[in-house]
Amino acid sequence: MLRTEPNIVVTGTPGVGKTTLSEELASKTGLHHLSINExxxxxxxxxxSTDPDDPNTKIVDEDRLLDVIENDLQEGGQIVDWxxxxxxxxxxxxxxxxxxxxxxxxxxxxxxxxxxxxxxxxNLDCExxxxxxxxxxxxYEEGVVVELKSEKTEDxxxxxxxxxxxxxxxxxxxxx
Ligand code: DAT
Numbered sequence: 001m002l003r004t005e006p007n008i009v010v011t012g013t014p015g016v017g018k019t020t021l022s023e024e025l026a027s028k029t030g031l032h033h034l035s036i037n038e039x040x041x042x043x044x045x046x047x048x049s050t051d052p053d054d055p056n057t058k059i060v061d062e063d064r065l066l067d068v069i070e071n072d073l074q075e076g077g078q079i080v081d082w083x084x085x086x087x088x089x090x091x092x093x094x095x096x097x098x099x100x101x102x103x104x105x106x107x108x109x110x111x112x113x114x115x116x117x118x119x120x121x122x123n124l125d126c127e128x129x130x131x132x133x134x135x136x137x138x139x140y141e142e143g144v145v146v147e148l149k150s151e152k153t154e155d156x157x158x159x160x161x162x163x164x165x166x167x168x169x170x171x172x173x174x175x176x
Contacts, residue, residue: 003076005031006170007092008163011085011136012099013127015109017150021099021159022081028160029167034072036065036082043068054119062087085132086139094170096145097163098133105151 008031010018019035026033040046045065046058066087072078073092080088085096101109103124110120126132136145148159170176 003074004171004176005077006094006167007073007076007078007080009080009082009085009088009093009096009136010099011082011096012101012132013106013123014083015106015113015123016099016101016127017156018081018083018099021097021148021150021156022079024156025160025163026079029164031077031079031167032072034069034078034080036060036069036080039065039068054116057119083132084135086135090140090144093140093144095163095166096136096140097159098136098145098147099150100133100147101127101150103127 008025010022010025012018022033022035025031040058040060043064045068046060049057049059051057066089069078069080073080073088080093085093085098106127107120107124110123115123133145133147146162148162149155150159
């Protein structure tokens with residue numbers, strides 16, 4: 001393996017706190033926050049949904065997305081922030097953090113973003129049914145996937161500390 005820094009996926013239902021954790025982690029560790037939402041916008045690889053209730057959601061061409069980010073992943077040191085995780089090649093991913101949040105809190109956060117009832121309910125169901133946690137467990141080996149809460153500010157600090165410790169161990173284990 002040529003990477004000197006690990007790649008970390010930060011995933012979970014929209015609104016759980018992926019961006020919040022990714023930004024804090026990037027500022028503390030110097031790793032790069034690779035926001036897939038930004039990549040999709042920058043490279044124009046999302047098509048508008050045909051659902052009339054949800055025209056703002058983008059359907060992403062995953063092959064093109066992988067082409068665009070492959071070099072970054074090969075290089076390492078990426079905090080990959082997205083609401084899906086099973087498309088990233090397991091050989092290039094060292095840790096998957098599934099962010100979780102209480103449903104009442106998630107309701108308030110998504111309502112605050114102006115989500116309509118249908119989209120709101122779909123996302124709350126996704127969180128209750130642990131869809132992203134299951135997707136992560138199905139796609140990656142046991143030990144790669146961790147579940148982290150993001151409800152209060154202290155949760156972010158705790159997660160950052162935990163991941164910093166994990167990074168130190170990863171570097172030791174990989175002779176870096
Ligand atoms: P995501 O990137 O998963 O869509 P986000 O990071 O944008 O989520 O967070 C959604 C909102 O919730 C945003 O207003 C910040 C807030 N939030 C997230 N995690 C939090 C935490 N641990 N403590 C307080 N507020 C938090």
